[in-house]
Amino acid sequence: MSALARLAPPRLLRALLPAVSLAAILAAIFWLQPRTASYFGLNLLLNLSIPIALATIAQMFILCVNDLDLSIGGYVSLTACITATWLNDTPALGVLAxxxxxVAYAAMGALIHLRQLPSIVVTLGMSFVWLGLAVLLLPTPGGQAPDWLRALMTLKPPYVPFPIVAAVVFALVVHVGLMRSAYGVVLRGAGGNPRAVERAGWSLLHVKLTLYALAGLFGVLAGMALVGLTTSADANIALRYTLLSIAGVILGGGEFVGGRVSPIGAVMGAMTLTLAGSFLSFLRLNPDWQIGAQGAILILVLALRALINRAERRAP
Amino acid sequence: MKSMIFAAAAAGMAVSFAATPAPADTADKRIALSNNYAGNSWRQAMLRSWETVTSQAVADGVVAAADAFTTAENQVTEQAAQIQNLILQGYDAIVLNAASPEGLNGAVREACGVGITVVSFDGVVSEPCAWRIAVDFVQMGKDEVLYLAERLPEGGNLLEIRGLAGVFVDDAISSGIHEGVAENPQFQIVGSVHGDWAQDVAQKAVAGILPSLPEVHAVVTQGGDGYGAAQAFKAAGRPTPVIIMGNRHDELTWWKEQKDATGYETMSVSIAPGVSTLAFWVAQQILDGAEVPKDLVVPFLRIDQDTLEEGLADTEPGGVANVLYSLDDAQTVIATAQ
Structure with missing residues (x-):
C-alpha cells in the first residue's frame, strides 16, 4: 500500500475514483453493445442522466452542510409538473411558481437552521407536501413541455452529444462557484467546521439559505430538464431521484459529513448510476437481481474508496 | 427463396394464415417487451403468458426473438431509460406496458424516430406514433355498478377500494364507478380506501375504515383486493357484503367456498393478463406489413355465478383467470377496429 501511495497519492486516487468508475462502466457498455459507441448511442444512453445529475448537484449542496434532503425527488416531480403545465400555458405564472x-426551499433551510431541527425529518415531511402539490396540479399524468425546452433538450450539437456538453457545463460552473470562489470556501467550511466559520463572522443562517436556495434552483433545473426529455409530466415522475441523488453524491466522492463534496464527482456519480442501469439491462440480467446488482456496484466503488481513505490516513 | 416467403406472406395476409404458422416475413425480426412492474399476480401471469406464447412463436420461426424486460423499480424515468436501451439493442418492435401514459412519450418518440414499431397495451402511451391496445377501464368500473343495480335493486351503501394512487388505471376505474353511481342514485359511496391492488394492503385499509362506516351493502373493487376486503369484514364480525371480485385465484376460491356454503353471489371482472400475447401478435402483424389502426380495444374477461367453476379451473393457484391470445384473435381484434 505504501508503494502505491508513493506512486499515486491517496488524495489523487480519491479524486480519480469517480472518473475511473465512469470510464470502466462505459467501456463495459461499449463492449457489450457496440452500437452505443456512437453519437446517437451516447445521446440515448446519457440523456436521462442530465436531470439526475442536476438533482445530484442539488443534493450535494445540502450534504455540504451535513444535512440530508429526502424531499428532492418529490420537489423535482413538482417542478416538472409546473413546467409541463403553467410554464407552458402561462409562462409568467410558471416562472413565478x-x-x-x-424561495420555499430556502425557507426550509432557514427553518432547519433556526429551530435546530433534524434535516431528515423536515425534508421527509416536505417530500409529502411537494408530492401533494404535484398531485393537486396534475392529478392525472399529462401536460406538455414548452417547445423551447423540448428543442433545447433534443439539441444535436456537432461532434459531442448534448448530454455530455450539458454535464461538462454544469459540473464546471458549480465547480468554479463552490470550489474556487471565496464564498464557496465559506459554504463548504460551514459543513466542515461550522463553529469556526461562525466565529470568523459569517452568518450560518445566510450560508444555509444560500445552499438551500441553490439546491432549490438546481431542483427546478432538474424538473425542467426531465420534462424536456419526457415531453410531459406525472406527479410521481421523479420520486426515485431522492435516493439516486444521495447515491450519486457519495459515489462521486462526497461524504455525509464534513463539507467534503465534489461537483465534478457528483455529476460523474450520477452518470455512473444511470449507466449502471443500462449496463445491467444490456447484460440481460433478471430484473429481480437488478436492484441487488446496482447495489453491488455501489458497494464495490465505496469499498474501493474506503481502502483509499485508509491509505490516506496512513500517509504522512 | 426470399421472394417465395414474401409471396407466401402476402398470400397469407390476404386469406389469413393457415393453422400452422409458416415462417413469415417477420422471421428475422426481434420484438422486446418493456414492462414496468412485476410485483403482483396479474403481472406475473402476464409475463408467463408472454413467455409461453412467444417461445412457441420463436420455435416456429415466426420471429427471431421476443425478450421480456422488466424495470427494477416501477418508475417512469427507469422505464424511459429501459426503452432507450432497447432502441440501442436494435429491436424491431417494442411491446410496452407503460408506467405512465404521458411520461414515456419522449422515449417512444425516439424509438419511432429510428423506425421501431411501438405497441402499448394495458398501460398505453398517448404518443401518436405508437399503437394502443387499450382496456376500457371506465366501462369496467361502470359495469360493476350496473351489476350491483341488478343484484340490489333497492340500492345501498358502497365501499370503494381503489388501486395505486396516481396511476391512471385507478382514476379510470374509479371514474367509471362514480359515473355508474351517478346514474344509479339508489347507491351511495360511503367510504373509499386505496388497496393498491394487493390483498394485504386492501385488508389493512378496509379494516381501518370499517369502524367508521354504516352498514355496507356492496364493495366495488379494482381487482386483487376482493379477498383482502372479505377477510377484513370477517375479522370485524360484519355481515359479508356483495364484493366484486377481480379474477384472482384467491378471490375465486373464496367465492367458490362461500357459494357452496351459503349460496353467495357476486361477479368478477378483470383483464386477462394474456393481453400481452395479443400485443405480441399485433406487433408481429405490423412488422409483417399489415394495416393496423392505431387504437385497438381488448375485451374484458368476466366471470359470473354460472361460469365460476369453469373460470376457477382455468386459473392457476396464485394467478389470475387468463386467456392466451392467438394470431387469429389478433387478426379478429384488428379487423373489428377497422
Missing part, C-alpha cells in the same frame, strides 16, 4: 419553489 418556480421562483416561489426556490
Amino acid at each position: 418556480l421562483l416561489l419553489c426556490v
Whole structure:
C-alpha cells in the first residue's frame, strides 16, 4: 500500500475514483453493445442522466452542510409538473411558481437552521407536501413541455452529444462557484467546521439559505430538464431521484459529513448510476437481481474508496 | 427463396394464415417487451403468458426473438431509460406496458424516430406514433355498478377500494364507478380506501375504515383486493357484503367456498393478463406489413355465478383467470377496429 501511495497519492486516487468508475462502466457498455459507441448511442444512453445529475448537484449542496434532503425527488416531480403545465400555458405564472419553489426551499433551510431541527425529518415531511402539490396540479399524468425546452433538450450539437456538453457545463460552473470562489470556501467550511466559520463572522443562517436556495434552483433545473426529455409530466415522475441523488453524491466522492463534496464527482456519480442501469439491462440480467446488482456496484466503488481513505490516513 | 416467403406472406395476409404458422416475413425480426412492474399476480401471469406464447412463436420461426424486460423499480424515468436501451439493442418492435401514459412519450418518440414499431397495451402511451391496445377501464368500473343495480335493486351503501394512487388505471376505474353511481342514485359511496391492488394492503385499509362506516351493502373493487376486503369484514364480525371480485385465484376460491356454503353471489371482472400475447401478435402483424389502426380495444374477461367453476379451473393457484391470445384473435381484434 505504501508503494502505491508513493506512486499515486491517496488524495489523487480519491479524486480519480469517480472518473475511473465512469470510464470502466462505459467501456463495459461499449463492449457489450457496440452500437452505443456512437453519437446517437451516447445521446440515448446519457440523456436521462442530465436531470439526475442536476438533482445530484442539488443534493450535494445540502450534504455540504451535513444535512440530508429526502424531499428532492418529490420537489423535482413538482417542478416538472409546473413546467409541463403553467410554464407552458402561462409562462409568467410558471416562472413565478418556480421562483416561489426556490424561495420555499430556502425557507426550509432557514427553518432547519433556526429551530435546530433534524434535516431528515423536515425534508421527509416536505417530500409529502411537494408530492401533494404535484398531485393537486396534475392529478392525472399529462401536460406538455414548452417547445423551447423540448428543442433545447433534443439539441444535436456537432461532434459531442448534448448530454455530455450539458454535464461538462454544469459540473464546471458549480465547480468554479463552490470550489474556487471565496464564498464557496465559506459554504463548504460551514459543513466542515461550522463553529469556526461562525466565529470568523459569517452568518450560518445566510450560508444555509444560500445552499438551500441553490439546491432549490438546481431542483427546478432538474424538473425542467426531465420534462424536456419526457415531453410531459406525472406527479410521481421523479420520486426515485431522492435516493439516486444521495447515491450519486457519495459515489462521486462526497461524504455525509464534513463539507467534503465534489461537483465534478457528483455529476460523474450520477452518470455512473444511470449507466449502471443500462449496463445491467444490456447484460440481460433478471430484473429481480437488478436492484441487488446496482447495489453491488455501489458497494464495490465505496469499498474501493474506503481502502483509499485508509491509505490516506496512513500517509504522512 | 426470399421472394417465395414474401409471396407466401402476402398470400397469407390476404386469406389469413393457415393453422400452422409458416415462417413469415417477420422471421428475422426481434420484438422486446418493456414492462414496468412485476410485483403482483396479474403481472406475473402476464409475463408467463408472454413467455409461453412467444417461445412457441420463436420455435416456429415466426420471429427471431421476443425478450421480456422488466424495470427494477416501477418508475417512469427507469422505464424511459429501459426503452432507450432497447432502441440501442436494435429491436424491431417494442411491446410496452407503460408506467405512465404521458411520461414515456419522449422515449417512444425516439424509438419511432429510428423506425421501431411501438405497441402499448394495458398501460398505453398517448404518443401518436405508437399503437394502443387499450382496456376500457371506465366501462369496467361502470359495469360493476350496473351489476350491483341488478343484484340490489333497492340500492345501498358502497365501499370503494381503489388501486395505486396516481396511476391512471385507478382514476379510470374509479371514474367509471362514480359515473355508474351517478346514474344509479339508489347507491351511495360511503367510504373509499386505496388497496393498491394487493390483498394485504386492501385488508389493512378496509379494516381501518370499517369502524367508521354504516352498514355496507356492496364493495366495488379494482381487482386483487376482493379477498383482502372479505377477510377484513370477517375479522370485524360484519355481515359479508356483495364484493366484486377481480379474477384472482384467491378471490375465486373464496367465492367458490362461500357459494357452496351459503349460496353467495357476486361477479368478477378483470383483464386477462394474456393481453400481452395479443400485443405480441399485433406487433408481429405490423412488422409483417399489415394495416393496423392505431387504437385497438381488448375485451374484458368476466366471470359470473354460472361460469365460476369453469373460470376457477382455468386459473392457476396464485394467478389470475387468463386467456392466451392467438394470431387469429389478433387478426379478429384488428379487423373489428377497422
